[in-house]
Amino acid sequence: MRNPLIVTDGGSAQLPFIGALQSYLAEGGLTTAVFSGISPNPQDLEVSIGKEKFHQGSHDGVIAIGGGSGMDGGKAIALVANNEIDLWKFEYDQVPPEITASTAFPPLITIPTTAGTGAETESTAMITDTKKLMKWCVWHPQLKPAFAVLDPELTIGLPKNLTAWTGTDALVHAIEAYCVPGFNPLCDAMALEGMRLIFNWLPVTHEDPNNLGARGAMLSGSCLAGVAFLKGLGLVHAISHMIGAEYDTQHGLTNAIILPAALRFNEPEISEKIKPMANTAGLADTNFDAFYNHVCLLLDQLQIPVTLVDIGVPEDCSARIAQKAIKDSAAATNPRKLDIQAIELVLKDAIVHGR
16 A cells, blocks of 8 residues: 555544654655544444545555544445445345455555454444444455554553443453354464453553553453454343444443343353353452452442443333344354343343443
């Protein structure tokens, strides 16, 4: 690429790393432009505008930088930049569209500035369908980041609450990926190592935000968890995606609040997974209650609100959200079989009781 489009979220657009990135690229003889019209929960309309920006500037590559939203927006723009295929044809559960030499995806570089989403590892992107108010995962197996830059210095200025929310997002990725049924020793190993790094270092980054070693460990843990969830996710994400689409809640924060209720629901089907997960947290007791209580104490330490009501989710939404969540690809890989009624009960639990 000689003329990349830098894609980021609106909250990152004025931060120093955008100007620094453009300076480094200019020193290397590259021209750039910035598209920052990506919301915290990226929307299909924003992807369309980003595609127009890509063509107007005759760009030949995408650099997606920022939190998960900025990287998801950049990846979705790369999916549609060189073709006329509808965005939703790339939905995860559909047969991937055929990509020819003339419609090949532009080169893609991913640079996370939070330690949470793991979005730098794959082409998957969560995008809100503004007509249905539902989130869908879009991707294509032929679109892969050319490389990802994991630079802990970029995460030093992250506010304390976002450090907690994005870090907990990474923890949920690791837990849900490890609990997905099926034989995948590579993903399981990455999930457990990601979990170990996050349990050890998330409290440190929260209390000592300038600790570069802790920030680097969190970026590594987040990336490992991001690879691990290629195996699948579960109930937390199935619910969280649809709540985010309707109520524009912060994704990691929503995940963190739902996690305890989902763990309680899944307990009968994850008994053999608890001891290895408890070991990553360094617990002497390795039963479900000990692991569950450790997770809840960590959420308390990170000042995560207790219920979904605390972040503005209304009590009467559970039936509607459950009908949407059952259609999420993460629902299919939850360790305990799901139906609409089960999701509604867990959602009511997270709305009213939390942890």
